[in-house]
Amino acid sequence: MLRKYVSGALIPAKSAYVGLATARTEGSWQTESKGYQFWVSTDSNGTFTINNVVPGVYAVHGWVPGFIGDYLSNVLFTISPGT
Numbered sequence: 001m002l003r004k005y006v007s008g009a010l011i012p013a014k015s016a017y018v019g020l021a022t023a024r025t026e027g028s029w030q031t032e033s034k035g036y037q038f039w040v041s042t043d044s045n046g047t048f049t050i051n052n053v054v055p056g057v058y059a060v061h062g063w064v065p066g067f068i069g070d071y072l073s074n075v076l077f078t079i080s081p082g083t
Helices: none
Strands: 003-006 009-012 017-021 037-041 056-063 071-079
Touching: none
Parallel strands: none
Antiparallel strands: 003 009, 017 037, 017 056, 056 071
């Protein structure tokens, strides 16, 4: 579940965009398009599932419409065939 910080509280990041990309720095997914990117929108609770990802090593990126800036996880995710 993705949450955003607003006025001292964490709230569900509904309608946020979450993606897996090979880019490793904040915002670089916008200009670094070598390799695959897989994006989905969260539901009203901030929950999401990304299906049909090509095997590889990815960083998790995210952004919420109406909020400045974007998110980059400091953990890389390795997607293996069949997972």
